[in-house]
Amino acid sequence: MHVIFGGAFNGKRAYVENRIQGRSVQWMNAEEDIPVLLSNTEVVVVYGVENLEQTKLEDxxxxxxxxxxxxxxxxxxxEIGRGIVPMEATARRLRDDVGRFYQKLFTKAESVTRIWYGIAQTIKGDVWR
Incomplete structure (x- = not known):
């Protein structure tokens, strides 16, 4: 599993699209799509997990x-929060839940890449198999 993370509109999707060209890809919006793989899928790209509640994150x-x-x-x-603690309790809970989820996700991932305004920085492992 590969995790590509960074701030909003920093080039994460473009980076991934460039890396997976020519392959059979299934894009999934974690907020909207039912998590079912299509039979001919080589690569699945999941996005939108930062908007989910704790129970859905675990699923x-x-x-x-x-x-x-x-x-x-x-x-x-x-990336949400950037170390800033929201004033509203629900926003704090979301930031905390997503932070704990990202810790688990990043630990399980073979590679983790941060994208900062289009520039990739490998944080963990090989970028791709």
Whole structure:
């Protein structure tokens, strides 16, 4: 599993699109799509996890683990918070839940790449198989 993370509109999607050209790719919006893999998928790209509640985050983590044995899994993760603590309790809870999820996700990932305004920085492992 590969995790590509960074701030909003920093070039994460373009980076991934460039890396997976010519392959059979299934894009999944974690907020909207039902987590079912299509039969001809070589690569699944999941995005939008930063908008999910804790229980749904845990469900997605299970799907990602299971899929990682069958296809190449890429998660595009938008960094939220940047160390700023929101004033509203619900926003704080979301930031905390996503932070804990990202810790688990990044630990399980073979590679982690940060994208900062279009520039890739490998944080962990090889970028791609």
């Amino acid at each position: 997605w983590l299970e799907h990602l683990d299971r899929w990682n044995t069958k296809v190449e899994v890429i998660v595009i993760a938008t």
